Amino acid sequence: MNDETPDRYVTFLGLDCDAKADRLYQMLQARMAGNDSPWVGYFEKKLAENTRMGHDMLRFVGAQVNALMSFFEEEDDEEALVLLHHLEYHCC
Structure with missing residues (x-):
């Protein structure tokens, strides 16, 4: 990014949003491993799309809040919620 390109996260300075989104992704990956929930296939598809479009994990989380909430509730994962x-x- 050059000095003329605005940072879309400028209002998030000091919140460490990218690292937190990455942490949630790690939690999602751990929950998906060996899981037969229908959410697993859904997230595999959406994560592949996210990668293909070059989006970061924060954007993924923002776009998938409701689905993530449903999955983590199903898994009773209070830390992830x-x-x-x-x-x-x-x-977001």
């Missing part, structure tokens, strides 16, 4: 809530309200 707390992080998702934080990302939704402070970063």
Whole structure:
């Protein structure tokens, strides 16, 4: 990025949104591993699309908040739900 390109995350300075989104992605990957939930196929497709479009994990999280919430609720993953809530309200 050059000095003339605006940073779309400028309002997120100090919130470490990218690292938190990456952490949620790691949590998602861990939950998907060996899981037979229908959400796994959905997220595999959406993650592939996200990669193909060159989007970062924060954008993925913002676009998939409801699906992520449903999956983490299904998995009873309170830690991931707390992080998702934080990302939704402070970063997306």
